[in-house]
Amino acid sequence: MPQDTLSFIQRLQEYGILGYAWILLVSFWAGTAKYLTSLNGKKPTIFGWLSETCVSGFVGIIAAMTCQYYQLDFLLTSAITGICAHNGTRSLYLIGEILKKNTTSLNRIASEPTDTALMAKRKEQDDEKHDK
16 A cells, blocks of 8 residues: 555545535534434433434544545445444454555554563563462
């Protein structure tokens, strides 16, 4: 993936206000659909709907930013945004895994240190604690 040289503000201008308004609308729509299907005969509440749409809006924006990073088509970005927003926070884990797998700098940050000397020192300390 080529290195992106545009700033966040330039990226916002690329989609434009209408583009991000559409992304938010799709996200809120997906959140509403998720909320309505999860009622199972319970009475709907404004707070329940509002909390579901806020979470969906957040997840949708994160999904759209990820799609934009990978330079996907706007229609595909909208579809992925809706799917991720409907799935809620479960999508954040999947987005994180995709980013770790496909982005070397994130993969390096996310991986645990494998310094063998440090691990050996910890093992010695643990052995000393058990011997006491």
